[in-house]
Amino acid sequence: MLFSCTRGRKSSREKILDAAAELVGEIGAGRLTLDAVAERAGLSKGGLLYNFPTKDALLQAMIQRMIDQVAFEKDALRKQAGPGPNREARVVTKTLLNFCCGGKMQDMATGMMAATAENPSLLDPVRQVISTTLEQLKANSDDLDSALLGWLATEGLSSLEMHKLSPFSEEDRERIVKAIDRLVSKGIAE
Incomplete structure:
Protein backbone atom coordinates (compact mmCIF):
# COMPACT_ATOMS: atom_id res chain seq x y z
CA MET A 1 0.00 0.00 0.00
CA LEU A 2 1.43 3.36 -1.00
CA PHE A 3 -0.93 5.82 0.59
CA SER A 4 -4.12 5.30 2.49
CA CYS A 5 -6.67 7.12 4.44
CA THR A 6 -5.83 7.69 8.09
CA ARG A 7 -9.33 6.59 9.06
CA GLY A 8 -10.03 2.96 9.90
CA ARG A 9 -11.44 1.15 6.88
CA LYS A 10 -10.31 1.81 3.35
CA SER A 11 -12.87 2.97 0.83
CA SER A 12 -13.55 0.93 -2.31
CA ARG A 13 -11.72 3.63 -4.27
CA GLU A 14 -8.59 3.22 -2.12
CA LYS A 15 -8.74 -0.58 -2.40
CA ILE A 16 -8.98 -0.28 -6.18
CA LEU A 17 -6.07 2.16 -6.38
CA ASP A 18 -3.94 -0.05 -4.12
CA ALA A 19 -4.77 -3.14 -6.18
CA ALA A 20 -4.05 -1.33 -9.43
CA ALA A 21 -0.73 -0.04 -8.09
CA GLU A 22 0.31 -3.55 -7.09
CA LEU A 23 -0.63 -4.92 -10.50
CA VAL A 24 1.10 -2.12 -12.41
CA GLY A 25 4.23 -2.82 -10.40
CA GLU A 26 3.99 -6.53 -11.25
CA ILE A 27 2.84 -6.55 -14.88
CA GLY A 28 2.90 -2.95 -16.10
CA ALA A 29 0.06 -0.63 -17.01
CA GLY A 30 -0.14 -1.87 -20.60
CA ARG A 31 -1.22 -5.33 -19.48
CA LEU A 32 -3.46 -4.04 -16.68
CA THR A 33 -7.11 -5.04 -17.01
CA LEU A 34 -10.11 -3.81 -15.07
CA ASP A 35 -11.08 -7.43 -14.39
CA ALA A 36 -7.70 -8.12 -12.77
CA VAL A 37 -7.93 -4.96 -10.67
CA ALA A 38 -11.45 -5.81 -9.48
CA GLU A 39 -10.34 -9.33 -8.55
CA ARG A 40 -7.24 -8.08 -6.69
CA ALA A 41 -9.31 -5.46 -4.85
CA GLY A 42 -11.91 -8.05 -3.87
CA LEU A 43 -14.71 -6.17 -5.59
CA SER A 44 -17.11 -6.85 -8.42
CA LYS A 45 -16.30 -5.36 -11.79
CA GLY A 46 -19.45 -3.25 -11.39
CA GLY A 47 -18.04 -1.85 -8.14
CA LEU A 48 -14.84 -0.96 -9.92
CA LEU A 49 -16.67 0.61 -12.85
CA TYR A 50 -18.76 2.70 -10.45
CA ASN A 51 -15.54 4.34 -9.22
CA PHE A 52 -13.55 4.23 -12.48
CA PRO A 53 -15.63 3.83 -15.64
CA THR A 54 -12.58 3.32 -17.88
CA LYS A 55 -9.00 2.14 -17.66
CA ASP A 56 -7.84 5.69 -18.47
CA ALA A 57 -9.92 7.04 -15.57
CA LEU A 58 -8.21 4.54 -13.28
CA LEU A 59 -4.76 5.45 -14.62
CA GLN A 60 -5.53 9.17 -14.19
CA ALA A 61 -6.53 8.55 -10.58
CA MET A 62 -3.32 6.59 -9.99
CA ILE A 63 -1.22 9.42 -11.39
CA GLN A 64 -3.15 11.96 -9.31
CA ARG A 65 -2.59 9.88 -6.19
CA MET A 66 1.17 9.81 -6.88
CA ILE A 67 1.09 13.59 -7.34
CA ASP A 68 -0.82 13.97 -4.06
CA GLN A 69 1.66 11.73 -2.23
CA VAL A 70 4.60 13.75 -3.47
CA ALA A 81 13.41 22.42 6.44
CA GLY A 82 15.62 24.75 8.35
CA PRO A 83 16.49 28.24 7.24
CA GLY A 84 19.14 28.72 4.62
CA PRO A 85 19.58 29.31 0.94
CA ASN A 86 17.38 27.69 -1.67
CA ARG A 87 14.95 26.22 0.85
CA GLU A 88 12.45 25.24 -1.85
CA ALA A 89 15.18 23.55 -3.94
CA ARG A 90 16.31 21.60 -0.88
CA VAL A 91 12.73 20.45 -0.28
CA VAL A 92 12.12 19.53 -3.94
CA THR A 93 15.36 17.57 -4.35
CA LYS A 94 14.93 15.69 -1.07
CA THR A 95 11.33 14.82 -1.94
CA LEU A 96 12.34 13.46 -5.33
CA LEU A 97 15.15 11.41 -3.87
CA ASN A 98 12.89 10.03 -1.13
CA PHE A 99 10.00 9.13 -3.40
CA CYS A 100 11.18 8.32 -6.86
CA CYS A 101 14.14 6.08 -6.28
CA GLY A 102 13.44 2.48 -5.41
CA GLY A 103 10.67 0.36 -4.02
CA LYS A 104 7.03 0.13 -4.99
CA MET A 105 6.87 3.72 -6.18
CA GLN A 106 9.62 3.00 -8.70
CA ASP A 107 7.86 -0.09 -10.06
CA MET A 108 4.54 1.71 -10.34
CA ALA A 109 6.07 4.82 -11.95
CA THR A 110 7.86 2.68 -14.52
CA GLY A 111 4.63 0.87 -15.34
CA MET A 112 2.71 4.13 -15.59
CA MET A 113 5.24 5.56 -18.03
CA ALA A 114 4.44 2.71 -20.40
CA ALA A 115 0.74 3.58 -20.26
CA THR A 116 1.43 7.20 -21.07
CA ALA A 117 3.14 6.16 -24.30
CA GLU A 118 -0.31 5.10 -25.53
CA ASN A 119 -2.05 8.15 -24.07
CA PRO A 120 0.37 11.06 -23.49
CA SER A 121 -2.42 13.27 -22.12
CA LEU A 122 -2.35 11.16 -18.94
CA LEU A 123 0.82 13.11 -18.10
CA ASP A 124 -0.88 16.53 -18.27
CA PRO A 125 -1.19 16.74 -14.44
CA VAL A 126 2.50 15.84 -14.12
CA ARG A 127 3.39 18.55 -16.64
CA GLN A 128 1.44 21.02 -14.50
CA VAL A 129 3.32 19.95 -11.35
CA ILE A 130 6.65 20.39 -13.14
CA SER A 131 5.64 23.88 -14.32
CA THR A 132 4.50 24.81 -10.82
CA THR A 133 7.73 23.49 -9.33
CA LEU A 134 9.75 25.59 -11.75
CA GLU A 135 7.76 28.71 -10.86
CA GLN A 136 8.19 28.02 -7.13
CA LEU A 137 11.94 27.58 -7.57
CA LYS A 138 12.16 30.81 -9.57
CA ALA A 139 10.20 32.71 -6.94
CA ASN A 140 11.89 31.23 -3.86
CA SER A 141 15.56 30.69 -4.66
CA ASP A 142 18.45 32.73 -3.34
CA ASP A 143 20.69 31.30 -6.05
CA LEU A 144 18.47 30.32 -8.96
CA ASP A 145 21.27 28.70 -10.98
CA SER A 146 22.13 26.37 -8.09
CA ALA A 147 18.46 25.59 -7.45
CA LEU A 148 17.76 24.77 -11.09
CA LEU A 149 20.91 22.69 -11.54
CA GLY A 150 20.20 20.76 -8.33
CA TRP A 151 16.62 20.09 -9.41
CA LEU A 152 17.69 19.05 -12.90
CA ALA A 153 20.41 16.73 -11.54
CA THR A 154 17.90 15.14 -9.16
CA GLU A 155 15.35 14.67 -11.95
CA GLY A 156 18.05 13.06 -14.12
CA LEU A 157 19.21 10.71 -11.37
CA SER A 158 15.60 9.84 -10.53
CA SER A 159 14.81 9.14 -14.17
CA LEU A 160 17.82 6.86 -14.57
CA GLU A 161 16.86 4.97 -11.43
CA MET A 162 13.17 4.82 -12.25
CA HIS A 163 13.94 3.22 -15.60
CA LYS A 164 16.58 0.97 -14.04
CA LEU A 165 19.25 2.50 -16.27
CA SER A 166 21.51 3.96 -13.62
CA PRO A 167 25.18 3.06 -14.11
CA PHE A 168 26.04 4.33 -10.62
CA SER A 169 27.13 2.22 -7.68
CA GLU A 170 25.65 2.98 -4.26
CA GLU A 171 28.87 4.82 -3.45
CA ASP A 172 28.59 6.88 -6.66
CA ARG A 173 24.95 7.65 -5.93
CA GLU A 174 25.76 8.74 -2.40
CA ARG A 175 28.47 11.07 -3.71
CA ILE A 176 26.05 12.54 -6.29
CA VAL A 177 23.31 13.08 -3.71
CA LYS A 178 25.79 14.85 -1.39
CA ALA A 179 26.97 17.04 -4.29
CA ILE A 180 23.36 17.97 -5.11
CA ASP A 181 22.75 18.81 -1.46
CA ARG A 182 25.88 20.98 -1.34
CA LEU A 183 24.86 22.70 -4.55
CA VAL A 184 21.36 23.63 -3.40
CA SER A 185 22.44 24.38 0.18
CA LYS A 186 25.42 26.59 -0.56
CA GLY A 187 25.05 27.67 -4.16
CA ILE A 188 27.44 27.98 -7.07
CA ALA A 189 29.02 31.16 -5.78
CA GLU A 190 30.90 29.34 -3.04
Whole structure:
Protein backbone atom coordinates (compact mmCIF):
# COMPACT_ATOMS: atom_id res chain seq x y z
CA MET A 1 0.00 0.00 0.00
CA LEU A 2 1.43 3.36 -1.00
CA PHE A 3 -0.93 5.82 0.59
CA SER A 4 -4.12 5.30 2.49
CA CYS A 5 -6.67 7.12 4.44
CA THR A 6 -5.83 7.69 8.09
CA ARG A 7 -9.33 6.59 9.06
CA GLY A 8 -10.03 2.96 9.90
CA ARG A 9 -11.44 1.15 6.88
CA LYS A 10 -10.31 1.81 3.35
CA SER A 11 -12.87 2.97 0.83
CA SER A 12 -13.55 0.93 -2.31
CA ARG A 13 -11.72 3.63 -4.27
CA GLU A 14 -8.59 3.22 -2.12
CA LYS A 15 -8.74 -0.58 -2.40
CA ILE A 16 -8.98 -0.28 -6.18
CA LEU A 17 -6.07 2.16 -6.38
CA ASP A 18 -3.94 -0.05 -4.12
CA ALA A 19 -4.77 -3.14 -6.18
CA ALA A 20 -4.05 -1.33 -9.43
CA ALA A 21 -0.73 -0.04 -8.09
CA GLU A 22 0.31 -3.55 -7.09
CA LEU A 23 -0.63 -4.92 -10.50
CA VAL A 24 1.10 -2.12 -12.41
CA GLY A 25 4.23 -2.82 -10.40
CA GLU A 26 3.99 -6.53 -11.25
CA ILE A 27 2.84 -6.55 -14.88
CA GLY A 28 2.90 -2.95 -16.10
CA ALA A 29 0.06 -0.63 -17.01
CA GLY A 30 -0.14 -1.87 -20.60
CA ARG A 31 -1.22 -5.33 -19.48
CA LEU A 32 -3.46 -4.04 -16.68
CA THR A 33 -7.11 -5.04 -17.01
CA LEU A 34 -10.11 -3.81 -15.07
CA ASP A 35 -11.08 -7.43 -14.39
CA ALA A 36 -7.70 -8.12 -12.77
CA VAL A 37 -7.93 -4.96 -10.67
CA ALA A 38 -11.45 -5.81 -9.48
CA GLU A 39 -10.34 -9.33 -8.55
CA ARG A 40 -7.24 -8.08 -6.69
CA ALA A 41 -9.31 -5.46 -4.85
CA GLY A 42 -11.91 -8.05 -3.87
CA LEU A 43 -14.71 -6.17 -5.59
CA SER A 44 -17.11 -6.85 -8.42
CA LYS A 45 -16.30 -5.36 -11.79
CA GLY A 46 -19.45 -3.25 -11.39
CA GLY A 47 -18.04 -1.85 -8.14
CA LEU A 48 -14.84 -0.96 -9.92
CA LEU A 49 -16.67 0.61 -12.85
CA TYR A 50 -18.76 2.70 -10.45
CA ASN A 51 -15.54 4.34 -9.22
CA PHE A 52 -13.55 4.23 -12.48
CA PRO A 53 -15.63 3.83 -15.64
CA THR A 54 -12.58 3.32 -17.88
CA LYS A 55 -9.00 2.14 -17.66
CA ASP A 56 -7.84 5.69 -18.47
CA ALA A 57 -9.92 7.04 -15.57
CA LEU A 58 -8.21 4.54 -13.28
CA LEU A 59 -4.76 5.45 -14.62
CA GLN A 60 -5.53 9.17 -14.19
CA ALA A 61 -6.53 8.55 -10.58
CA MET A 62 -3.32 6.59 -9.99
CA ILE A 63 -1.22 9.42 -11.39
CA GLN A 64 -3.15 11.96 -9.31
CA ARG A 65 -2.59 9.88 -6.19
CA MET A 66 1.17 9.81 -6.88
CA ILE A 67 1.09 13.59 -7.34
CA ASP A 68 -0.82 13.97 -4.06
CA GLN A 69 1.66 11.73 -2.23
CA VAL A 70 4.60 13.75 -3.47
CA ALA A 71 2.84 17.01 -2.54
CA PHE A 72 2.12 15.67 0.94
CA GLU A 73 5.78 14.66 1.39
CA LYS A 74 6.93 18.03 0.05
CA ASP A 75 4.70 19.88 2.52
CA ALA A 76 5.99 17.77 5.42
CA LEU A 77 9.61 18.38 4.41
CA ARG A 78 8.94 22.09 3.91
CA LYS A 79 7.78 22.31 7.55
CA GLN A 80 10.99 20.57 8.70
CA ALA A 81 13.41 22.42 6.44
CA GLY A 82 15.62 24.75 8.35
CA PRO A 83 16.49 28.24 7.24
CA GLY A 84 19.14 28.72 4.62
CA PRO A 85 19.58 29.31 0.94
CA ASN A 86 17.38 27.69 -1.67
CA ARG A 87 14.95 26.22 0.85
CA GLU A 88 12.45 25.24 -1.85
CA ALA A 89 15.18 23.55 -3.94
CA ARG A 90 16.31 21.60 -0.88
CA VAL A 91 12.73 20.45 -0.28
CA VAL A 92 12.12 19.53 -3.94
CA THR A 93 15.36 17.57 -4.35
CA LYS A 94 14.93 15.69 -1.07
CA THR A 95 11.33 14.82 -1.94
CA LEU A 96 12.34 13.46 -5.33
CA LEU A 97 15.15 11.41 -3.87
CA ASN A 98 12.89 10.03 -1.13
CA PHE A 99 10.00 9.13 -3.40
CA CYS A 100 11.18 8.32 -6.86
CA CYS A 101 14.14 6.08 -6.28
CA GLY A 102 13.44 2.48 -5.41
CA GLY A 103 10.67 0.36 -4.02
CA LYS A 104 7.03 0.13 -4.99
CA MET A 105 6.87 3.72 -6.18
CA GLN A 106 9.62 3.00 -8.70
CA ASP A 107 7.86 -0.09 -10.06
CA MET A 108 4.54 1.71 -10.34
CA ALA A 109 6.07 4.82 -11.95
CA THR A 110 7.86 2.68 -14.52
CA GLY A 111 4.63 0.87 -15.34
CA MET A 112 2.71 4.13 -15.59
CA MET A 113 5.24 5.56 -18.03
CA ALA A 114 4.44 2.71 -20.40
CA ALA A 115 0.74 3.58 -20.26
CA THR A 116 1.43 7.20 -21.07
CA ALA A 117 3.14 6.16 -24.30
CA GLU A 118 -0.31 5.10 -25.53
CA ASN A 119 -2.05 8.15 -24.07
CA PRO A 120 0.37 11.06 -23.49
CA SER A 121 -2.42 13.27 -22.12
CA LEU A 122 -2.35 11.16 -18.94
CA LEU A 123 0.82 13.11 -18.10
CA ASP A 124 -0.88 16.53 -18.27
CA PRO A 125 -1.19 16.74 -14.44
CA VAL A 126 2.50 15.84 -14.12
CA ARG A 127 3.39 18.55 -16.64
CA GLN A 128 1.44 21.02 -14.50
CA VAL A 129 3.32 19.95 -11.35
CA ILE A 130 6.65 20.39 -13.14
CA SER A 131 5.64 23.88 -14.32
CA THR A 132 4.50 24.81 -10.82
CA THR A 133 7.73 23.49 -9.33
CA LEU A 134 9.75 25.59 -11.75
CA GLU A 135 7.76 28.71 -10.86
CA GLN A 136 8.19 28.02 -7.13
CA LEU A 137 11.94 27.58 -7.57
CA LYS A 138 12.16 30.81 -9.57
CA ALA A 139 10.20 32.71 -6.94
CA ASN A 140 11.89 31.23 -3.86
CA SER A 141 15.56 30.69 -4.66
CA ASP A 142 18.45 32.73 -3.34
CA ASP A 143 20.69 31.30 -6.05
CA LEU A 144 18.47 30.32 -8.96
CA ASP A 145 21.27 28.70 -10.98
CA SER A 146 22.13 26.37 -8.09
CA ALA A 147 18.46 25.59 -7.45
CA LEU A 148 17.76 24.77 -11.09
CA LEU A 149 20.91 22.69 -11.54
CA GLY A 150 20.20 20.76 -8.33
CA TRP A 151 16.62 20.09 -9.41
CA LEU A 152 17.69 19.05 -12.90
CA ALA A 153 20.41 16.73 -11.54
CA THR A 154 17.90 15.14 -9.16
CA GLU A 155 15.35 14.67 -11.95
CA GLY A 156 18.05 13.06 -14.12
CA LEU A 157 19.21 10.71 -11.37
CA SER A 158 15.60 9.84 -10.53
CA SER A 159 14.81 9.14 -14.17
CA LEU A 160 17.82 6.86 -14.57
CA GLU A 161 16.86 4.97 -11.43
CA MET A 162 13.17 4.82 -12.25
CA HIS A 163 13.94 3.22 -15.60
CA LYS A 164 16.58 0.97 -14.04
CA LEU A 165 19.25 2.50 -16.27
CA SER A 166 21.51 3.96 -13.62
CA PRO A 167 25.18 3.06 -14.11
CA PHE A 168 26.04 4.33 -10.62
CA SER A 169 27.13 2.22 -7.68
CA GLU A 170 25.65 2.98 -4.26
CA GLU A 171 28.87 4.82 -3.45
CA ASP A 172 28.59 6.88 -6.66
CA ARG A 173 24.95 7.65 -5.93
CA GLU A 174 25.76 8.74 -2.40
CA ARG A 175 28.47 11.07 -3.71
CA ILE A 176 26.05 12.54 -6.29
CA VAL A 177 23.31 13.08 -3.71
CA LYS A 178 25.79 14.85 -1.39
CA ALA A 179 26.97 17.04 -4.29
CA ILE A 180 23.36 17.97 -5.11
CA ASP A 181 22.75 18.81 -1.46
CA ARG A 182 25.88 20.98 -1.34
CA LEU A 183 24.86 22.70 -4.55
CA VAL A 184 21.36 23.63 -3.40
CA SER A 185 22.44 24.38 0.18
CA LYS A 186 25.42 26.59 -0.56
CA GLY A 187 25.05 27.67 -4.16
CA ILE A 188 27.44 27.98 -7.07
CA ALA A 189 29.02 31.16 -5.78
CA GLU A 190 30.90 29.34 -3.04
